[in-house]
Amino acid sequence: MPPATSSRSDLERVRAPLATANGLPNAHYVDEATYEEEKQAVLFANWSGLATASDVPNSGDAIPLDFAGMPLLLLRDKSGAVRVFQNTCRHRGMILVSEPRNIEGAIRCPYHSWCYSTKGALVSTPHVGGPGQNTHDAIVREDLGLVEIRSHIWMDIVWINISGTAPDFEIVHADLLARWQEFDQPLFHGGAGSTITLPLKANWKLAIENYCESYHLPWVHPGLNVISKLEDHYHIENYGHFSGQGTYVYQQLTGNAGQTFPDFPGLSDKWDQGGEYIAVYPNVLLGVQRDHTFVFILETQSTEKTVEHIHIYYAASDVDPALKAKNAAQWAAVFDEDVFVVEGMQKGRHAMHFDGGRFSPAMDGPTHCFHDWIAANMQSHRDSTQI
Amino acid sequence: MNTLDQRLHASHQIGDHRALVGLYTQAADQADTLNAACFFLTNAYIYALETNHPQRHALHARLVAEGREA
Numbered sequence: 001m002p003p004a005t006s007s008r009s010d011l012e013r014v015r016a017p018l019a020t021a022n023g024l025p026n027a028h029y030v031d032e033a034t035y036e037e038e039k040q041a042v043l044f045a046n047w048s049g050l051a052t053a054s055d056v057p058n059s060g061d062a063i064p065l066d067f068a069g070m071p072l073l074l075l076r077d078k079s080g081a082v083r084v085f086q087n088t089c090r091h092r093g094m095i096l097v098s099e100p101r102n103i104e105g106a107i108r109c110p111y112h113s114w115c116y117s118t119k120g121a122l123v124s125t126p127h128v129g130g131p132g133q134n135t136h137d138a139i140v141r142e143d144l145g146l147v148e149i150r151s152h153i154w155m156d157i158v159w160i161n162i163s164g165t166a167p168d169f170e171i172v173h174a175d176l177l178a179r180w181q182e183f184d185q186p187l188f189h190g191g192a193g194s195t196i197t198l199p200l201k202a203n204w205k206l207a208i209e210n211y212c213e214s215y216h217l218p219w220v221h222p223g224l225n226v227i228s229k230l231e232d233h234y235h236i237e238n239y240g241h242f243s244g245q246g247t248y249v250y251q252q253l254t255g256n257a258g259q260t261f262p263d264f265p266g267l268s269d270k271w272d273q274g275g276e277y278i279a280v281y282p283n284v285l286l287g288v289q290r291d292h293t294f295v296f297i298l299e300t301q302s303t304e305k306t307v308e309h310i311h312i313y314y315a316a317s318d319v320d321p322a323l324k325a326k327n328a329a330q331w332a333a334v335f336d337e338d339v340f341v342v343e344g345m346q347k348g349r350h351a352m353h354f355d356g357g358r359f360s361p362a363m364d365g366p367t368h369c370f371h372d373w374i375a376a377n378m379q380s381h382r383d384s385t386q387i
Numbered sequence: 388m389n390t391l392d393q394r395l396h397a398s399h400q401i402g403d404h405r406a407l408v409g410l411y412t413q414a415a416d417q418a419d420t421l422n423a424a425c426f427f428l429t430n431a432y433i434y435a436l437e438t439n440h441p442q443r444h445a446l447h448a449r450l451v452a453e454g455r456e457a
Contacts, residue, residue: 104437104438104439105435105436105437105438105439105440105443106436106437106439108433108434108436108437113433115433115436115437123436124432124433124436124456126429126430126432126433127426127429131422131425131426132422132423132424132425132426132428132429132455133425133455134429134450134455134456134457135455135456135457141457
Protein backbone atom coordinates (compact mmCIF):
# COMPACT_ATOMS: atom_id res chain seq x y z
CA MET A 1 0.00 0.00 0.00
CA PRO A 2 1.54 3.37 -0.93
CA PRO A 3 1.96 5.92 1.88
CA ALA A 4 -0.91 8.40 2.32
CA THR A 5 1.20 11.39 1.38
CA SER A 6 4.36 12.11 -0.56
CA SER A 7 7.82 11.61 0.90
CA ARG A 8 10.94 13.71 0.53
CA SER A 9 12.26 11.29 -2.07
CA ASP A 10 8.96 11.50 -4.00
CA LEU A 11 9.34 15.26 -4.15
CA GLU A 12 12.98 14.94 -5.14
CA ARG A 13 11.95 12.72 -8.05
CA VAL A 14 9.46 15.40 -9.14
CA ARG A 15 12.23 17.99 -9.01
CA ALA A 16 14.64 15.89 -11.07
CA PRO A 17 15.49 17.07 -14.60
CA LEU A 18 12.52 16.88 -16.96
CA ALA A 19 13.68 13.79 -18.83
CA THR A 20 13.96 11.68 -15.69
CA ALA A 21 11.37 13.29 -13.41
CA ASN A 22 8.13 11.76 -12.24
CA GLY A 23 4.97 13.77 -11.75
CA LEU A 24 3.47 14.49 -8.35
CA PRO A 25 2.27 11.33 -6.59
CA ASN A 26 -1.42 10.47 -6.35
CA ALA A 27 -1.64 11.80 -2.80
CA HIS A 28 -1.46 15.34 -4.15
CA TYR A 29 -4.76 14.75 -5.94
CA VAL A 30 -6.75 12.40 -3.72
CA ASP A 31 -5.48 12.60 -0.15
CA GLU A 32 -7.24 14.94 2.29
CA ALA A 33 -4.22 15.49 4.53
CA THR A 34 -2.01 16.38 1.57
CA TYR A 35 -4.72 18.75 0.33
CA GLU A 36 -4.74 20.51 3.70
CA GLU A 37 -0.96 20.72 3.63
CA GLU A 38 -0.98 22.16 0.13
CA LYS A 39 -3.45 24.83 1.17
CA GLN A 40 -0.91 26.20 3.62
CA ALA A 41 2.21 25.52 1.57
CA VAL A 42 0.91 26.63 -1.81
CA LEU A 43 -2.39 28.52 -1.80
CA PHE A 44 -1.99 30.56 1.40
CA ALA A 45 1.77 31.13 1.22
CA ASN A 46 1.79 32.61 -2.28
CA TRP A 47 -0.19 35.15 -4.33
CA SER A 48 -3.39 33.34 -5.30
CA GLY A 49 -6.26 34.54 -7.43
CA LEU A 50 -9.45 35.16 -5.46
CA ALA A 51 -11.84 37.00 -7.79
CA THR A 52 -11.88 39.95 -10.15
CA ALA A 53 -12.18 43.61 -9.26
CA SER A 54 -15.05 43.71 -11.74
CA ASP A 55 -17.01 41.50 -9.35
CA VAL A 56 -17.41 44.54 -7.08
CA PRO A 57 -17.95 47.43 -9.53
CA ASN A 58 -19.54 49.94 -7.12
CA SER A 59 -18.47 51.46 -3.81
CA GLY A 60 -19.89 49.34 -1.02
CA ASP A 61 -20.31 46.21 -3.15
CA ALA A 62 -19.47 43.22 -1.00
CA ILE A 63 -19.21 39.53 -1.82
CA PRO A 64 -18.58 36.76 0.69
CA LEU A 65 -16.17 34.20 -0.76
CA ASP A 66 -14.84 30.91 0.39
CA PHE A 67 -11.17 30.55 -0.42
CA ALA A 68 -10.05 26.97 0.21
CA GLY A 69 -12.34 26.84 3.22
CA MET A 70 -11.43 30.27 4.52
CA PRO A 71 -14.32 32.79 4.72
CA LEU A 72 -13.31 36.05 3.08
CA LEU A 73 -15.11 39.27 2.24
CA LEU A 74 -14.30 41.02 -1.02
CA LEU A 75 -15.49 44.59 -1.08
CA ARG A 76 -14.97 47.95 -2.70
CA ASP A 77 -14.65 50.56 0.05
CA LYS A 78 -16.20 54.01 0.03
CA SER A 79 -13.03 55.44 -1.53
CA GLY A 80 -13.21 52.96 -4.41
CA ALA A 81 -10.36 50.70 -3.29
CA VAL A 82 -10.84 46.94 -3.50
CA ARG A 83 -10.11 45.22 -0.20
CA VAL A 84 -10.24 41.69 1.16
CA PHE A 85 -11.02 40.94 4.80
CA GLN A 86 -11.61 37.89 6.88
CA ASN A 87 -15.40 37.70 6.85
CA THR A 88 -15.41 37.26 10.59
CA CYS A 89 -16.42 39.59 13.43
CA ARG A 90 -13.68 40.37 15.94
CA HIS A 91 -16.16 39.76 18.78
CA ARG A 92 -17.52 36.20 18.58
CA GLY A 93 -16.26 35.15 15.18
CA MET A 94 -19.64 35.43 13.48
CA ILE A 95 -19.76 35.58 9.69
CA LEU A 96 -20.39 39.21 8.84
CA VAL A 97 -21.81 39.10 5.31
CA SER A 98 -23.55 35.96 4.08
CA GLU A 99 -24.92 37.11 0.70
CA PRO A 100 -23.57 39.47 -1.98
CA ARG A 101 -24.96 42.96 -1.37
CA ASN A 102 -24.16 46.63 -1.29
CA ILE A 103 -23.02 48.00 2.06
CA GLU A 104 -24.80 51.35 2.33
CA GLY A 105 -23.07 52.51 5.50
CA ALA A 106 -21.35 50.24 7.98
CA ILE A 107 -20.93 46.47 8.02
CA ARG A 108 -23.11 45.43 10.97
CA CYS A 109 -22.49 42.04 12.49
CA PRO A 110 -25.87 40.28 12.60
CA TYR A 111 -25.09 38.79 16.04
CA HIS A 112 -24.36 41.64 18.53
CA SER A 113 -24.24 44.44 15.95
CA TRP A 114 -20.60 45.47 16.22
CA CYS A 115 -20.14 47.79 13.23
CA TYR A 116 -17.19 48.18 10.87
CA SER A 117 -16.47 50.75 8.17
CA THR A 118 -15.83 49.52 4.64
CA LYS A 119 -12.14 50.21 5.33
CA GLY A 120 -12.32 47.70 8.18
CA ALA A 121 -12.30 50.07 11.19
CA LEU A 122 -14.41 49.06 14.19
CA VAL A 123 -16.75 52.06 14.52
CA SER A 124 -19.24 51.01 17.18
CA THR A 125 -19.66 48.33 19.84
CA PRO A 126 -23.26 48.66 21.05
CA HIS A 127 -23.94 47.89 24.71
CA VAL A 128 -20.39 46.57 25.12
CA GLY A 129 -20.15 48.29 28.52
CA GLY A 130 -23.69 47.34 29.52
CA PRO A 131 -27.11 48.46 28.20
CA GLY A 132 -26.83 51.84 26.50
CA GLN A 133 -23.07 52.08 27.20
CA ASN A 134 -21.15 51.57 23.98
CA THR A 135 -17.57 51.80 25.19
CA HIS A 136 -15.44 49.93 27.67
CA ASP A 137 -11.82 50.53 28.58
CA ALA A 138 -10.95 46.94 27.69
CA ILE A 139 -12.35 47.22 24.19
CA VAL A 140 -9.87 49.28 22.20
CA ARG A 141 -11.51 49.80 18.83
CA GLU A 142 -8.24 50.69 17.11
CA ASP A 143 -6.99 47.19 17.91
CA LEU A 144 -10.11 45.39 16.77
CA GLY A 145 -10.62 46.32 13.14
CA LEU A 146 -11.37 43.65 10.57
CA VAL A 147 -8.38 41.49 9.70
CA GLU A 148 -7.37 42.59 6.23
CA ILE A 149 -5.84 40.10 3.84
CA ARG A 150 -2.95 41.34 1.77
CA SER A 151 -4.19 41.94 -1.77
CA HIS A 152 -3.01 43.24 -5.11
CA ILE A 153 -4.84 43.98 -8.36
CA TRP A 154 -3.29 43.03 -11.70
CA MET A 155 -5.09 42.20 -14.94
CA ASP A 156 -8.30 42.91 -12.98
CA ILE A 157 -7.55 39.91 -10.78
CA VAL A 158 -7.66 40.29 -7.02
CA TRP A 159 -4.57 38.40 -5.87
CA ILE A 160 -4.29 37.56 -2.20
CA ASN A 161 -1.48 36.39 0.04
CA ILE A 162 -3.13 34.96 3.12
CA SER A 163 0.05 34.17 5.03
CA GLY A 164 1.21 37.76 4.54
CA THR A 165 4.76 36.46 4.13
CA ALA A 166 5.25 36.36 0.35
CA PRO A 167 7.48 39.03 -1.20
CA ASP A 168 5.53 41.84 -2.90
CA PHE A 169 3.53 40.81 -5.95
CA GLU A 170 5.63 43.01 -8.24
CA ILE A 171 8.77 41.27 -7.03
CA VAL A 172 7.44 37.72 -7.30
CA HIS A 173 6.04 38.35 -10.77
CA ALA A 174 8.60 40.83 -12.10
CA ASP A 175 9.39 38.64 -15.12
CA LEU A 176 5.76 38.20 -16.11
CA LEU A 177 4.96 41.88 -15.60
CA ALA A 178 7.87 42.74 -17.88
CA ARG A 179 6.90 40.10 -20.44
CA TRP A 180 3.34 41.43 -20.69
CA GLN A 181 4.06 45.09 -19.99
CA GLU A 182 2.22 45.98 -23.22
CA PHE A 183 -1.00 44.66 -21.70
CA ASP A 184 -0.66 46.79 -18.59
CA GLN A 185 -3.48 49.04 -19.70
CA PRO A 186 -7.24 49.30 -19.16
CA LEU A 187 -9.00 45.98 -19.70
CA PHE A 188 -12.78 46.14 -20.08
CA HIS A 189 -14.73 43.17 -18.78
CA GLY A 190 -17.13 41.97 -21.47
CA GLY A 191 -20.05 41.80 -19.00
CA ALA A 192 -22.30 38.98 -17.89
CA GLY A 193 -22.10 37.12 -21.21
CA SER A 194 -18.34 37.13 -21.01
CA THR A 195 -18.23 35.15 -17.79
CA ILE A 196 -18.07 31.37 -17.98
CA THR A 197 -18.32 29.05 -14.99
CA LEU A 198 -17.11 25.48 -15.36
CA PRO A 199 -17.35 22.98 -12.49
CA LEU A 200 -14.75 20.21 -12.56
CA LYS A 201 -14.70 16.92 -10.72
CA ALA A 202 -10.97 17.19 -10.31
CA ASN A 203 -8.23 18.56 -8.13
CA TRP A 204 -7.44 22.20 -9.01
CA LYS A 205 -3.87 21.41 -10.11
CA LEU A 206 -5.02 19.31 -13.04
CA ALA A 207 -6.66 22.34 -14.64
CA ILE A 208 -3.30 24.13 -14.46
CA GLU A 209 -1.41 21.16 -15.85
CA ASN A 210 -3.71 20.77 -18.82
CA TYR A 211 -3.73 24.48 -19.63
CA CYS A 212 -0.04 25.12 -19.69
CA GLU A 213 0.97 22.60 -22.35
CA SER A 214 0.21 22.53 -26.07
CA TYR A 215 0.92 18.80 -26.44
CA HIS A 216 -2.77 17.90 -26.12
CA LEU A 217 -4.08 20.38 -28.69
CA PRO A 218 -4.21 18.10 -31.77
CA TRP A 219 -6.12 15.43 -29.85
CA VAL A 220 -8.39 17.34 -27.55
CA HIS A 221 -8.97 20.47 -29.63
CA PRO A 222 -8.96 19.24 -33.25
CA GLY A 223 -10.97 22.27 -34.35
CA LEU A 224 -8.48 24.67 -32.84
CA ASN A 225 -5.66 22.63 -34.35
CA VAL A 226 -6.92 23.43 -37.86
CA ILE A 227 -5.89 27.07 -37.45
CA SER A 228 -3.21 26.70 -34.80
CA LYS A 229 -1.13 23.58 -35.29
CA LEU A 230 1.16 22.04 -32.72
CA GLU A 231 4.25 23.25 -34.54
CA ASP A 232 2.94 26.81 -34.39
CA HIS A 233 3.33 26.80 -30.62
CA TYR A 234 6.24 27.40 -28.28
CA HIS A 235 6.77 26.61 -24.60
CA ILE A 236 6.93 29.26 -21.90
CA GLU A 237 8.87 28.12 -18.84
CA ASN A 238 9.89 30.32 -15.95
CA TYR A 239 10.83 27.88 -13.18
CA GLY A 240 9.58 29.07 -9.82
CA HIS A 241 6.88 31.33 -11.20
CA PHE A 242 4.85 30.48 -14.28
CA SER A 243 4.64 28.39 -17.42
CA GLY A 244 2.49 28.04 -20.47
CA GLN A 245 2.46 28.13 -24.22
CA GLY A 246 2.41 30.65 -27.00
CA THR A 247 1.21 30.63 -30.59
CA TYR A 248 2.54 32.39 -33.68
CA VAL A 249 -0.72 32.14 -35.63
CA TYR A 250 -3.47 33.81 -33.63
CA GLN A 251 -6.31 34.79 -35.93
CA GLN A 252 -8.78 37.48 -35.03
CA LEU A 253 -12.43 36.52 -34.83
CA THR A 254 -14.55 38.20 -37.48
CA GLY A 255 -18.27 38.95 -37.46
CA ASN A 256 -20.75 38.41 -40.26
CA ALA A 257 -19.89 41.81 -41.75
CA GLY A 258 -16.17 41.16 -41.44
CA GLN A 259 -15.86 43.30 -38.31
CA THR A 260 -13.24 42.58 -35.66
CA PHE A 261 -12.67 43.66 -32.07
CA PRO A 262 -10.55 46.78 -31.57
CA ASP A 263 -6.91 46.08 -30.72
CA PHE A 264 -5.34 47.04 -27.43
CA PRO A 265 -3.48 50.25 -28.26
CA GLY A 266 0.29 50.35 -28.60
CA LEU A 267 1.02 46.65 -29.04
CA SER A 268 4.21 45.66 -30.85
CA ASP A 269 4.29 43.56 -34.05
CA LYS A 270 4.80 40.40 -32.00
CA TRP A 271 1.12 40.43 -31.19
CA ASP A 272 -0.18 40.76 -34.76
CA GLN A 273 -0.47 36.98 -34.85
CA GLY A 274 0.84 36.13 -31.41
CA GLY A 275 -1.05 34.82 -28.43
CA GLU A 276 0.25 33.64 -25.07
CA TYR A 277 -1.43 31.40 -22.49
CA ILE A 278 0.22 31.30 -19.13
CA ALA A 279 -0.53 29.60 -15.83
CA VAL A 280 0.43 31.95 -13.02
CA TYR A 281 1.06 29.75 -10.02
CA PRO A 282 -0.75 28.67 -8.05
CA ASN A 283 -4.28 29.03 -9.42
CA VAL A 284 -4.66 31.56 -12.22
CA LEU A 285 -4.68 30.97 -15.98
CA LEU A 286 -4.27 33.90 -18.33
CA GLY A 287 -4.52 34.37 -22.07
CA VAL A 288 -3.57 37.47 -24.05
CA GLN A 289 -4.12 38.33 -27.70
CA ARG A 290 -4.17 41.57 -29.66
CA ASP A 291 -7.90 42.19 -29.18
CA HIS A 292 -8.98 40.37 -26.03
CA THR A 293 -7.64 38.70 -22.93
CA PHE A 294 -9.10 36.15 -20.59
CA VAL A 295 -8.51 34.90 -17.09
CA PHE A 296 -9.39 31.72 -15.24
CA ILE A 297 -9.52 31.80 -11.48
CA LEU A 298 -9.56 28.28 -10.10
CA GLU A 299 -11.69 27.94 -7.01
CA THR A 300 -10.79 24.80 -5.13
CA GLN A 301 -13.78 23.41 -3.25
CA SER A 302 -12.30 20.15 -2.03
CA THR A 303 -9.61 17.65 -2.92
CA GLU A 304 -11.51 16.53 -6.00
CA LYS A 305 -13.77 19.50 -6.80
CA THR A 306 -12.84 22.73 -8.55
CA VAL A 307 -14.76 25.53 -10.21
CA GLU A 308 -13.24 27.52 -13.07
CA HIS A 309 -14.36 31.16 -13.12
CA ILE A 310 -13.53 32.53 -16.55
CA HIS A 311 -13.72 36.21 -17.57
CA ILE A 312 -13.10 37.77 -21.00
CA TYR A 313 -11.81 41.33 -21.45
CA TYR A 314 -11.62 43.75 -24.38
CA ALA A 315 -9.83 46.93 -25.32
CA ALA A 316 -13.00 49.02 -25.10
CA SER A 317 -16.25 48.99 -23.15
CA ASP A 318 -18.49 49.19 -26.20
CA VAL A 319 -17.35 46.33 -28.44
CA ASP A 320 -19.84 44.64 -30.80
CA PRO A 321 -22.23 42.62 -28.57
CA ALA A 322 -22.89 39.93 -31.20
CA LEU A 323 -19.18 39.42 -31.79
CA LYS A 324 -18.61 39.32 -28.06
CA ALA A 325 -21.23 36.58 -27.72
CA LYS A 326 -19.66 34.64 -30.59
CA ASN A 327 -16.24 34.91 -28.98
CA ALA A 328 -17.51 33.77 -25.59
CA ALA A 329 -19.29 30.80 -27.20
CA GLN A 330 -16.17 29.84 -29.14
CA TRP A 331 -13.95 29.90 -26.07
CA ALA A 332 -16.57 28.12 -23.95
CA ALA A 333 -16.58 25.28 -26.49
CA VAL A 334 -12.78 25.02 -26.39
CA PHE A 335 -12.63 25.11 -22.59
CA ASP A 336 -15.41 22.56 -22.38
CA GLU A 337 -13.35 20.18 -24.51
CA ASP A 338 -10.78 20.08 -21.72
CA VAL A 339 -13.21 18.92 -19.04
CA PHE A 340 -13.10 15.22 -19.85
CA VAL A 341 -9.31 15.06 -19.76
CA VAL A 342 -9.03 16.97 -16.51
CA GLU A 343 -11.69 14.77 -14.91
CA GLY A 344 -10.18 11.68 -16.52
CA MET A 345 -6.75 12.44 -15.04
CA GLN A 346 -8.43 12.82 -11.65
CA LYS A 347 -10.03 9.38 -11.94
CA GLY A 348 -6.73 7.95 -13.10
CA ARG A 349 -5.06 9.08 -9.89
CA HIS A 350 -7.10 6.61 -7.88
CA ALA A 351 -5.05 3.83 -9.47
CA MET A 352 -2.77 3.00 -6.56
CA HIS A 353 0.19 1.93 -8.70
CA PHE A 354 0.28 5.14 -10.78
CA ASP A 355 3.65 6.72 -10.06
CA GLY A 356 2.95 10.31 -11.03
CA GLY A 357 3.68 9.60 -14.67
CA ARG A 358 6.60 10.41 -16.93
CA PHE A 359 6.95 13.61 -18.93
CA SER A 360 7.70 14.06 -22.60
CA PRO A 361 11.14 15.68 -22.54
CA ALA A 362 10.19 17.61 -25.66
CA MET A 363 6.61 18.61 -24.89
CA ASP A 364 5.93 18.58 -21.14
CA GLY A 365 8.38 21.20 -19.88
CA PRO A 366 5.66 23.64 -18.84
CA THR A 367 3.86 20.94 -16.83
CA HIS A 368 7.06 19.84 -15.14
CA CYS A 369 7.74 23.48 -14.32
CA PHE A 370 4.48 23.55 -12.35
CA HIS A 371 5.12 20.22 -10.60
CA ASP A 372 8.61 21.40 -9.68
CA TRP A 373 7.12 24.53 -8.10
CA ILE A 374 4.53 22.59 -6.12
CA ALA A 375 7.16 20.13 -4.89
CA ALA A 376 9.52 22.96 -3.91
CA ASN A 377 6.78 24.74 -1.96
CA MET A 378 5.72 21.55 -0.22
CA GLN A 379 9.24 20.61 0.79
CA SER A 380 9.98 24.11 2.00
CA HIS A 381 6.76 24.10 4.05
CA ARG A 382 7.58 20.72 5.55
CA ASP A 383 11.09 21.83 6.41
CA SER A 384 9.82 24.99 8.10
CA THR A 385 7.13 23.24 10.14
CA GLN A 386 9.24 20.28 11.22
CA ILE A 387 9.56 20.14 14.98
CA MET B 388 -53.29 52.37 15.76
CA ASN B 389 -50.27 50.20 16.26
CA THR B 390 -48.21 50.77 19.34
CA LEU B 391 -44.57 51.69 19.02
CA ASP B 392 -43.65 48.20 20.18
CA GLN B 393 -45.76 46.68 17.41
CA ARG B 394 -44.22 48.93 14.78
CA LEU B 395 -40.72 48.10 16.00
CA HIS B 396 -41.52 44.42 15.89
CA ALA B 397 -43.00 44.70 12.40
CA SER B 398 -39.98 46.61 11.08
CA HIS B 399 -37.65 43.99 12.52
CA GLN B 400 -39.75 41.28 10.93
CA ILE B 401 -39.45 42.74 7.43
CA GLY B 402 -35.87 43.93 7.88
CA ASP B 403 -36.69 47.60 7.37
CA HIS B 404 -33.62 48.95 9.12
CA ARG B 405 -34.08 52.52 7.95
CA ALA B 406 -37.50 52.61 9.64
CA LEU B 407 -35.93 51.29 12.84
CA VAL B 408 -33.79 54.44 13.10
CA GLY B 409 -36.86 56.61 13.56
CA LEU B 410 -38.74 54.13 15.71
CA TYR B 411 -35.88 53.60 18.16
CA THR B 412 -35.31 57.36 18.31
CA GLN B 413 -38.98 57.74 19.21
CA ALA B 414 -38.60 55.05 21.86
CA ALA B 415 -35.61 56.90 23.29
CA ASP B 416 -37.55 60.16 23.42
CA GLN B 417 -40.37 58.46 25.31
CA ALA B 418 -38.14 56.60 27.75
CA ASP B 419 -38.51 57.19 31.50
CA THR B 420 -34.84 56.98 32.41
CA LEU B 421 -31.58 58.11 30.89
CA ASN B 422 -30.33 54.52 30.75
CA ALA B 423 -33.40 53.37 28.89
CA ALA B 424 -33.14 56.32 26.51
CA CYS B 425 -29.48 55.55 25.76
CA PHE B 426 -30.33 51.91 25.13
CA PHE B 427 -32.84 52.90 22.45
CA LEU B 428 -30.62 55.67 21.09
CA THR B 429 -27.86 53.10 20.66
CA ASN B 430 -30.10 50.87 18.60
CA ALA B 431 -31.20 53.83 16.50
CA TYR B 432 -27.57 54.83 15.98
CA ILE B 433 -26.48 51.33 14.95
CA TYR B 434 -29.18 51.03 12.32
CA ALA B 435 -28.37 54.57 11.17
CA LEU B 436 -24.72 53.57 10.78
CA GLU B 437 -25.69 50.47 8.84
CA THR B 438 -28.04 52.28 6.46
CA ASN B 439 -25.99 55.47 6.13
CA HIS B 440 -29.02 57.30 7.52
CA PRO B 441 -28.81 61.12 7.62
CA GLN B 442 -29.56 61.03 11.38
CA ARG B 443 -26.43 59.06 12.22
CA HIS B 444 -24.35 62.12 13.12
CA ALA B 445 -27.08 63.60 15.33
CA LEU B 446 -27.60 60.27 17.10
CA HIS B 447 -23.88 59.89 17.60
CA ALA B 448 -23.70 63.37 19.10
CA ARG B 449 -26.51 62.59 21.56
CA LEU B 450 -24.75 59.42 22.74
CA VAL B 451 -21.41 61.19 23.05
CA ALA B 452 -23.04 63.97 25.05
CA GLU B 453 -24.22 61.37 27.57
CA GLY B 454 -20.81 59.68 27.69
CA ARG B 455 -22.13 56.55 25.99
CA GLU B 456 -20.21 56.53 22.70
CA ALA B 457 -16.69 57.40 21.60
